[in-house]
Amino acid sequence: MGKYFGTDGFRGEANIGLTVEHAFKVGRYLGWYFGQEHKARIVIGKDTRRSSYMFEYALAAGLTASGADAYLLHVTTTPSVSYVTSTEDFDCGIMISASHNPFYDNGIKLINGKGYKMEAEVENQIEAYIDGEKKEIPLATRDGIGRTIDYAAGRNRYIGHLISVATRSFKDMKIGLDCANGSAFAIAKSVFDALGAKTYVINNNPDGTNINTACGSTHMEGLMAHVKEKHLDVGFAFDGDADRCLAVDENGNLIDGDLILYICGKYLMExxxxxxxxIVTTIMSNLGLYKACDKIGMNYEKTKVGDKYVFENMMNNGYVLGGEQSGHIIFSKYAKTGDGILTSLMLMEVILEKKMSLGKLAEEVRIYPQLLQNVRVADKKTARENPKVVKAIEHVAEELGEDGRILVRESGTEPVIRVMVEASDDELCVKYVKEVVDVMSREGLVIE
Known part of the structure; x- marks a missing residue:
């Protein structure tokens, strides 16, 4: 990861970690970089955060000052920017969002002309420009100055693309949608209404500060209660930029990303x-998913945590389905990135084609209790490789056998060791996590 750009773009608290000056310089560099041989065309989308408008204007100013034309999708989803960029011959796309983070954070995600995440090489060059390590780039003049163009039509074409993916009408289906007061509010209801569903929408009144606040895929309680109260057939919750989706079955039970991978994977295999x-998973997927896959002969790959690594594995091996427990699911036939609304449509296809409720489809997977504890340490490598810690991990693994697992890994962003145990009951999870953490403490590795 670079100084500013991480695995999911340039992210920080608005006007503290990520400022309008940063956004202007990102726009300046991209407009110049893609405009050296022709007039660059760059499309911009944003979520509903108050600061998204500020960053949109700063980016557009930078782009046009460098001679690029900036096409504004306005409030839209991250996957829609990827779709429009790749299908309408744009040089690159920009999404202004901090995904599932609180409203006061924001981010700039860059998408290349093929609809994938921008290459690290380009991000590194932008960082060098921001820090003054590259010579100043020329300003456009006269008719070389770029312009901004209202491009809501691009968002509408994306809505049409989603509708075209559905294989059946949703008529007579009662469907709950939690739009997280984010990007999905402008798209999700339109798609489900067009497909004939009776929609029951919550958290679709963004005010700039309520995105992800006690709602959406990071706070499922509201949708779970809504589905039960209204006796709905199914519910879907999205995050701030709608690249994730979690579901709720007809009984109000949570259907997480692991269950979605199993249900959709089994259906596609059939x-x-x-x-x-x-299917492609990460090392954090639940043991229950793997045991269920083994029973039906469905294979799985395991990658490091992060949709970036899932997608890389899928592209390198030609796989069509992968994702994370968090609901970041990639269907590579239809999208170049995780797409929450697309995920909900694919789940609807399984429900309708198999004539089974979501709860029934999920019954085959027994999700194991899981406990994750973050342990702050002075040095991650030293803590992870300490002989007594290694021995404690091996002991827990031996005790759990085939009925659980332990995973101890270093955080990629914090001075933290993550200790995760899955076991047949919660008490065992607590016992074995404590056993490893206690050894770390006795060895003087933990920062209190």
Missing amino acids: QGRLNGNT
């Missing part, structure tokens, strides 16, 4: 549409 009969 249809002969799951390449290599393989």
Whole structure:
């Protein structure tokens, strides 16, 4: 990861970690970089955060000052920017969002002309420009100055794309949607209404400060209660920029990303549409998912945590389905990135084609209790490789056997060791996590 750009773009608290000056310089560099041989065309989307408007204007100013034309999608989803960029011949796309973070954070995600995350090489060059390590780039003059163009039509074409993915009408289906007061509010209801569903929408009144606040895929309690109260067939919750989706079954039970991968993976395998009969997961996926996959002969790959690594594995091996427990699911036939609304449509396809409720489809997976504890340490490598810690981990793994697992890994962003145990009950999870953490403490590795 670079100084500013991490695995999911340039992110920070608005006007503290990420400022309008940063955004202007990002725009300046991109407009110049892609405009050296032709007039650059760059499309911008944003979520509903108050600061998103500020960053949109700063980026547009930088782009046009460098001679690029900036096409504004306005409030839209991250996957829509990816779709429009790749299908309408844009040089690159920019999404202004901090995804599931609170409203006061924001971010700039860059998407290349093929709809994928921008190459690290380009991000590194932008960082060098921001820090004054590159010579100043020329300002456009006269008719070389760029312009901004209202491009809401691009968002509408994306809505049409989503509608075209559905294989059946949703008529007579009662569907709950939690839009997280974020990007989905402008798109999700339109898609489900067009497909004939009776929609029951919550958290679709953004005010600039309520995005992700006690709602959406990071706070499922509201949708779970809503589904039960209204006797709905299913519910879907999105995050701030709608690249994630979690679901709720007809009984108000949570259906997380692992269950979504199993349900959709099994269905695609039965249809002969799951390449290599393989889904791509991360090491944090639940043991119950793997045991269920083994029973039906569905293969799986495990990557490091992060949708970036899931996507890389999928592209390198030609797999069509992958994702994370958090609901970041990638269907590579239809999208170049995780797409929450697309995920909800794919789940609806399984429900309708198999004529089964979501709760029934999920019954085959027994999700194991899981406990994750973050342990702050002075040095991650020293803590992870301490002989007594290693021995404690091996002991726990031996005790759990086939009925659980322990995963101890270093955080990529914090001075933290993450200790995760899955076991047959919560008490065992607590016992074995404590056993490893206690050894770390006795060895003097933990920062209190």
